[in-house]
Each structure stands twice: as C-alpha cells, then as structure tokens.
Amino acid sequence: MAICYQSPFKPITTLSLPRTHQTRKTRPCGVVVVVRCSKTQLLSTEPEPVFTSVRSFAPATVANLGPGFDFLGCAVDGLGDHVSARVDPSVHPGEVSISEISGDNAKKLSKNPLWNCAGIAAIEVMRRLGVRSVGLSLSLEKGLPLGSGLGSSAASAAAAAIAVNEIFGARLSTEELVLAGLKSEEKVSGYHADNVGPAIMGGFVLIRSYQPLELVSLKFPAEKELFFVLASPDFEAPTKKMRAALPTEIGMPHHVWNSSQAGALVAAVLQGDVEGLGRALSSDKIVEPRRAPLIPGMAAVKRAAIEGGAFGCTISGAGPTAVAITDDEARGRAIGERMVEAFMVEGKLRAEAVVRRLDRVGARLVSSIPR
Amino acid sequence: MAICYQSPFKPITTLSLPRTHQTRKTRPCGVVVVVRCSKTQLLSTEPEPVFTSVRSFAPATVANLGPGFDFLGCAVDGLGDHVSARVDPSVHPGEVSISEISGDNAKKLSKNPLWNCAGIAAIEVMRRLGVRSVGLSLSLEKGLPLGSGLGSSAASAAAAAIAVNEIFGARLSTEELVLAGLKSEEKVSGYHADNVGPAIMGGFVLIRSYQPLELVSLKFPAEKELFFVLASPDFEAPTKKMRAALPTEIGMPHHVWNSSQAGALVAAVLQGDVEGLGRALSSDKIVEPRRAPLIPGMAAVKRAAIEGGAFGCTISGAGPTAVAITDDEARGRAIGERMVEAFMVEGKLRAEAVVRRLDRVGARLVSSIPR
Known part of the structure; x- marks a missing residue:
C-alpha cells in the first residue's frame, strides 16, 4: 500500500524539533492539563513527510454527560474510526482525496473531501502545516454508526487530523488538532468541541472557552476502573x-x-x-x-x-x-x-x-x- | 471562668466511642470527601459534659465564588468569630443563655438565643445531642462585621455548634453540625449552606444537594499557596x-x-x-x-x-x-x-x-x- 514519494520541493527544515507521537501522548500526566490556544499560526516552512503512509484511530466519545451539556465529553475505548493516509503523487499537491470509505454506513458518506468530516479536518491540518507540495490520499474505515450520539463525525475528523499530522512529523499542537477537528464539526454538526476534544485528547475534557479555544483535560485516576x-x-x-x-x-x-x-x-x-x-x-x-x-x-x-x-x-x-x-x-x-x-x-x-x-x-x- | 458541674442525672454511656476533636479534624484527607447526611437521629442516651467550658473559633467564608453561585464556598484564615460555652447551673437544664456579646457590632445582635445565630445553632446541637440535664451559657466574640458578605452569621453559628458539641464529647458528625448551622442560617439569611458548610469543614465545599444534605469537600493541594x-x-x-x-x-x-x-x-x-x-x-x-x-x-x-x-x-x-x-x-x-x-x-x-x-x-x- 505504501507509495514511495519524492518531494518536488525540498523544504527548509525548522530549528524546532518536530514533536514525536510519543511525546504528545505522554503529555497529559497531571491531574488537569489546561490547553490554551494561541492564534492560528501557519508554519513558516513547509514540512516534509516523514512517513509514506500511516494508519490512525480515534475513539468514540460521549458528550454532554448530563449536566455537562455542551462543555464536557469523554472518550470510550475500543470503538471508533480508522483513517489511513498516504502520500499520493496522483493527488494534486497540497490537496486531499478520499479513495475509499468502508464500514456499514459507507454509502451514506460523501467521498468529496470538502463534504466529509475526515476530509475537512485533513485539509485544515494540511493548511495549518503549510503543506503545498504533497498530495494525500485518505481511506476511512467507519467503525461507528452515524447519528448514534457517539461522536461519529468527531472520530473521523480526529483520526484524519492525527493521520495527516503524523505523516508530516506531528508538528501541530493538540489545540491546533482540535481546531482542525472543529472546522469539520462546524460544517456537519455545529461548532462544538465536546466530542472532538476528547476524541483527540482522550479521557474527560472540559471545554472552558472557544474564544480562544481552551480545553481542560480532567484526569480520571489511573488506578480506578470506569x-x-x-x-x-x-x-x-x-x-x-x-x-x-x-x-x-x-x-x-x-x-x-x-x-x-x-x-x-x-x-x-x-x-x-x-x-x-x-x-x-x-x-x-x-x-x-x-x-x-x-x-x-x-x-x-x-x-x-x-x-x-x-x-x-x-x-x-x-x-x-x-x-x-x-x-x-x-x-x-x-x-x-x-x-x-x-x-x-x-x-x-x-x-x-x-x-x-x-x-x-x-x-x-x-x-x-x-x- | 470554669464552673464545676455535677450532672443531676447520671447518663447511660453508649457503646460507640465518642469522636474526638482530633479525629474529626484529620478526616478530610482525601481529595474529595463526600459527606452524606442520614436522617436526623437524636442520640438515645444523654451525653455527659466532658469539659466545663470551651472556646471555639469559626472562620469567615466566601460564598458563591462567581459561577459557584449558591452552591460553592470556602473558608478564609484569621478572620472569624469566637464562642465560649460553659456549663452553667444557673441556666435551666437543656437550655442555652447568651451572657455576653462583644465586638464592634455587639449591640446590633440579640442576646435572646432564639434570635441569635450562635444561640439557634447551640440549641439545635443540644437537641440533636439529647441534652436535657445541663444548661449552657454562651459568650460570643464577633470578629466579623455584619452584612459584609463574609459569612458573619455562619461563623457565629459554626463556632457555637462546635463549642456545644465539644463540651459533650464531640458526638455529632460533621453533617449534623452543618445541619445545626443551617437551622440558624435559615432563620437569619435563608436556607443555604455555602457559608456554614465551609465555616465548619474548612477549605472549599460544594453543596451537592439539600434533600438529603450532601456536601463535597474539595481539597486544595497542601503544597500550594492561595x-x-x-x-x-x-x-x-x-x-x-x-x-x-x-x-x-x-x-x-x-x-x-x-x-x-x-x-x-x-x-x-x-x-x-x-x-x-x-x-x-x-x-x-x-x-x-x-x-x-x-x-x-x-x-x-x-x-x-x-x-x-x-x-x-x-x-x-x-x-x-x-x-x-x-x-x-x-x-x-x-x-x-x-x-x-x-x-x-x-x-x-x-x-x-x-x-x-x-x-x-x-x-x-x-x-x-x-x-
């Protein structure tokens, strides 16, 4: 499945080291992590892909949680969507195409990336990364039913955002990934982060504000079962x-x-x-x-x-x-x-x-x- | 000041050991303590005083805390009211008298215990303890200004509740003391526990429900300054x-x-x-x-x-x-x-x-x- 890709433009590398997947995942170690979002900043130098293809997963989410209506959500294990992203020379540089959607409700979803949760989030991540020289092809595996109340659109958006970010060395911050997911949510179900926040960050997430976006990660103790x-x-x-x-x-x-x-x-x-x-x-x-x-x-x-x-x-x-x-x-x-x-x-x-x-x-x- | 007192009725001691002051104070060691209140239960046996006199302190409190309106409050150090309580044979057994009120606003407060925050709480603690054979005399030292928004009435009620409870061996639970304080608050400023809760328990207290009374103690980390x-x-x-x-x-x-x-x-x-x-x-x-x-x-x-x-x-x-x-x-x-x-x-x-x-x-x- 992997396609070998030669970048037509040699990007100038930045001085800051790209964040690794591991670094990002081990970050939420405190009881509460407050993530504040700076203004959208496009990377000044175009990143080069570090993978030819990746496969990502984003979990289902439970939003609202009763009195947490519209500002609280959490992620649940073992249910969710997968996205495979690969560098594809047949895709116009800087753009995204969706090659395949699988799963029970695949036919209900558009393959036009501008009308697909995964596509919208992927395009926004590309834009934030400043990718102009590489085209990507996405494959979406829907594990979640549509319209079930389990954050189906957010899972697709989150998986796509992570996949694209990882291909280019995981340079975006968590909050930028959530903002990319929000771009997708805005189009399909309203500008709310209580699904896409936990879909990207895991655990419980409190949406403290949108202007600027501020997310509070609430750590449920590791030794407890839920x-x-x-x-x-x-x-x-x-x-x-x-x-x-x-x-x-x-x-x-x-x-x-x-x-x-x-x-x-x-x-x-x-x-x-x-x-x-x-x-x-x-x-x-x-x-x-x-x-x-x-x-x-x-x-x-x-x-x-x-x-x-x-x-x-x-x-x-x-x-x-x-x-x-x-x-x-x-x-x-x-x-x-x-x-x-x-x-x-x-x-x-x-x-x-x-x-x-x-x-x-x-x-x-x-x-x-x-x- | 101490008056030697001989109980006219020898109380039958209960099998359960009376809780000591120390035990109560060291209890809130977890991050969150949920205190649930059982139905009002009068002690079946009349307790005997273990002190002839005590002096107690209860802190000022900040209720509401912005979005915590009507359900959140916290206690502040070094400001508050003192109550001295002593066994007084000249007071009718089972009753309370207020012998003195000192402080800047002393003259504004009634010495009738039925119309005084400290008096009402003291009487309710006596009732809950089932004290019928001992009369108490109270002295209230107002350290807090009245109507300032610092929980003045709650501090008087809390100090009195603690003083009376301690005289009789600290048998009441925290929630019973809060309920006694609430009896007082109800009469003077409305049935709300967001001052008297933290005045008795210290720290931050969330009032989760009133029927039954349920208080959540929110522990601010010991190593942090606030x-x-x-x-x-x-x-x-x-x-x-x-x-x-x-x-x-x-x-x-x-x-x-x-x-x-x-x-x-x-x-x-x-x-x-x-x-x-x-x-x-x-x-x-x-x-x-x-x-x-x-x-x-x-x-x-x-x-x-x-x-x-x-x-x-x-x-x-x-x-x-x-x-x-x-x-x-x-x-x-x-x-x-x-x-x-x-x-x-x-x-x-x-x-x-x-x-x-x-x-x-x-x-x-x-x-x-x-x-």
Whole structure:
C-alpha cells in the first residue's frame, strides 16, 4: 500500500524539533492539563513527510454527560474510526482525496473531501502545516454508526487530523488538532468541541472557552476502573431535532442545580469517584427531561440501568444511545441486557449494548511506513 | 471562668466511642470527601459534659465564588468569630443563655438565643445531642462585621455548634453540625449552606444537594499557596436586595457558560491551579453583572484588582466585600491597596482590605477546661 514519494520541493527544515507521537501522548500526566490556544499560526516552512503512509484511530466519545451539556465529553475505548493516509503523487499537491470509505454506513458518506468530516479536518491540518507540495490520499474505515450520539463525525475528523499530522512529523499542537477537528464539526454538526476534544485528547475534557479555544483535560485516576454501558437503539435522533427541543430560558433554581451537579461531576472525575460520577451524570434537570421523551423507551432504559446497579444513566450526546456508568465489567454486561430489554419493551426498538472502558489516550497512530 | 458541674442525672454511656476533636479534624484527607447526611437521629442516651467550658473559633467564608453561585464556598484564615460555652447551673437544664456579646457590632445582635445565630445553632446541637440535664451559657466574640458578605452569621453559628458539641464529647458528625448551622442560617439569611458548610469543614465545599444534605469537600493541594484579598467598603448590601436583583430566567448560552466555568473552578481548586481558579471565579455572566452595579465602584474595583495582578475578582457572597485571588501575599497587599483606592475614587466609599490564606481546618476548639 505504501507509495514511495519524492518531494518536488525540498523544504527548509525548522530549528524546532518536530514533536514525536510519543511525546504528545505522554503529555497529559497531571491531574488537569489546561490547553490554551494561541492564534492560528501557519508554519513558516513547509514540512516534509516523514512517513509514506500511516494508519490512525480515534475513539468514540460521549458528550454532554448530563449536566455537562455542551462543555464536557469523554472518550470510550475500543470503538471508533480508522483513517489511513498516504502520500499520493496522483493527488494534486497540497490537496486531499478520499479513495475509499468502508464500514456499514459507507454509502451514506460523501467521498468529496470538502463534504466529509475526515476530509475537512485533513485539509485544515494540511493548511495549518503549510503543506503545498504533497498530495494525500485518505481511506476511512467507519467503525461507528452515524447519528448514534457517539461522536461519529468527531472520530473521523480526529483520526484524519492525527493521520495527516503524523505523516508530516506531528508538528501541530493538540489545540491546533482540535481546531482542525472543529472546522469539520462546524460544517456537519455545529461548532462544538465536546466530542472532538476528547476524541483527540482522550479521557474527560472540559471545554472552558472557544474564544480562544481552551480545553481542560480532567484526569480520571489511573488506578480506578470506569465502564460505560452504551445501549444504542435502532432509531434516528437527528441532532437538529434534539437541539430544537432544548429550552431557551432556564429558571434560576434549575440553573443552580445543574451547575452544582456539573461541579460535582468534575470533582468525581478527578477523584475517581465512580458512584458520584454516575449520580452527577444522572442528575440533569434541563436537557435530559426535554430530550428523553423524543427517544422511545429512554425513561424506562434509565430506570432499568439504575435498577440493574448502574451508578447513573443519561443520553449520550444528542442520542439515541443511552450511556450508563459502572465500575464492574460483568455488572455492566447485565446492565446492558436490561437496557436493551427496556428499549424493546417500552420503546419497541431493537438495540445493542456494549460495555467499554474509558479511553485515556485519544486519537493515535496505529501503524506507519517510514519514507 | 470554669464552673464545676455535677450532672443531676447520671447518663447511660453508649457503646460507640465518642469522636474526638482530633479525629474529626484529620478526616478530610482525601481529595474529595463526600459527606452524606442520614436522617436526623437524636442520640438515645444523654451525653455527659466532658469539659466545663470551651472556646471555639469559626472562620469567615466566601460564598458563591462567581459561577459557584449558591452552591460553592470556602473558608478564609484569621478572620472569624469566637464562642465560649460553659456549663452553667444557673441556666435551666437543656437550655442555652447568651451572657455576653462583644465586638464592634455587639449591640446590633440579640442576646435572646432564639434570635441569635450562635444561640439557634447551640440549641439545635443540644437537641440533636439529647441534652436535657445541663444548661449552657454562651459568650460570643464577633470578629466579623455584619452584612459584609463574609459569612458573619455562619461563623457565629459554626463556632457555637462546635463549642456545644465539644463540651459533650464531640458526638455529632460533621453533617449534623452543618445541619445545626443551617437551622440558624435559615432563620437569619435563608436556607443555604455555602457559608456554614465551609465555616465548619474548612477549605472549599460544594453543596451537592439539600434533600438529603450532601456536601463535597474539595481539597486544595497542601503544597500550594492561595491568598484572598478581601476589600470591604463601608456600605450596606442587604442580602434581600441583592437577591431581588437576580434574574429569574437565564438564557441557555449563559447557563452553559456559567456551568462550564463552575466545572473549571472545581477542577482548578482540586488541581491547585490558582490562575485558573481566579479566572473561573471572575467569569460569572449571570449573578455578578446584576449585583455589581448595586455596589458603588465594584466594576472599577474588579478592574483594579486584575490590573494589579490578581488572577480574578468577584463579589464575596452577596457583597459588598470584593474578593480577589493571588498566590503571593505581598502582591495581595498591593492589590488590596488598589481595590481600596478604586472603592474611594469610583464608589466614594471608604474601604479596608486584608490579605488572607485559605482556611483548611474550619471551625475548631481553641481551648478547653476539663471537668
């Protein structure tokens, strides 16, 4: 698959050493990492590819997390999208083409890079890197269903952003990669970073501000176990419709309640208090009460999860997936069975449930072929 | 001062050992302590006094902390109220009398224990302990000005609650002491625990719920420095008027913004990120914009604090005190001078500023005379 590539323009190398994949991945070692974004700065010198091809992975993400609506999200392990990127002399220099999309919903996605999450993010990374002399060909392997509330578009964007960045020596910072992902999210589902942030950074991420972009990585303690039970029904919950269901005005008591639960949620994450995390995630009085009735059976699914021993349950993203929290994998499977049953009995919907750990790494290089 | 007291009724001792003062104080060793309150349970056996007199202290507190409105507060060191309590045979058994109130505003406070913060809390602790055979006499030393936004009523209630509990062997739990303090707060300034919680527990306290009462202690790292610059103007900001200024409905964007800042504030506390803490505290878009205009000069004071190097500034509690954040004591003094000047120039108000550390201990026994 690897294609040997000779750069037509010899780039002038910069003095700063390119960040390696390893360096970036080992960075979030503190409890809280605050990432502040400087103004967009294009690299003054064009980078040369260090790989002829790479394959990357970006995980599924659960955004909102109840009272964390629109500013909190986390990544889940073992579910996500892959992107392969290769230097392709047949692609116009400085541009990106999408050669293949595989997976169950491949046909629903455009191969036009300007209309594809992975393509938009890849183009933005190329632009930020200042790549003008090399064309890339992308192959997208969709592991995530579309419109499920698991950050499908963000996973594609994150995997593509990482893949392109890695090909050119991983020169962009984490925040620039998130900004590239945001460019994609903006086009397909709105300018929000609560999926693409954790898809790139892993773990829990709090979006503190957009102007400038500022992300706070909330480190869940390494020694603690955290499992997400994700029950996805066969139902479409369009983000637009789910957003239209939101209240425009919120009474002060509900504002204070949800804010305090958001604070409790952040505390529970940093402390590794899975029970507290579940209860906080389950406590939303503003968004979930409006959205749950639009997903058949959701109220019963939540009850079933709690009765099954989950510490909490809410809607993942804009739905329709329901997410429950536990610290025990076997119990998670039993909870998942109850949730699937409740979707069927109360919502008349077929559903599937999986139990997944927190993804603490985020988007990553899976394999690479050096030049 | 000590009066020798012989209990007229020999109490039956319980099997459980009474908690000592030391045990209670060393308890909050984890990053987050979740205190859940069981239903009110009166002790089945009447406790015997272990001291003839005690003297306690409870610190000033800063409630709200910007986006933490109505659910977050913290204690500040070196400012507060003292309460002396002694076994007094001249007081009707099971009752409390207030023998003395000292301090600048002593004359404004009632000596009727049913109408005094310290008295109400003391009576509630007596009731919870089941004390029927011993009368107590209280002496209150007000170190805090009234209505300043520094939790004056909570400090009196907390000091009294601790004093009475200690006299009888410190049998009540932290949450029961907070509930006793809440009884007092309810009567004088509303049923809110964001002052009395930290006044009793020290440090930062998040009020997660009231039914049941659930408090989350947020541990600011021991190795980090945190200073509060408290600038108190000669101005009355009645809590009732400040509460009437609040909006009843909040737009979704402001709700999301303030919630995210509340989350960022909690993260900054647990991580010891003083800069992040200051910025989050300074970011309120809901309450401060309504209340600041009611305190002459407040906007200028905030600007002056930030220009002076503070990481953030907001209204302490319902005001009129302004609170700024720094990690350097000397800089704190300079910031305080600027704040005082701004109150004078822009608000035509005389003000005083002090620089205080975070109080990490909360209400405590200062001295005691054993029986």
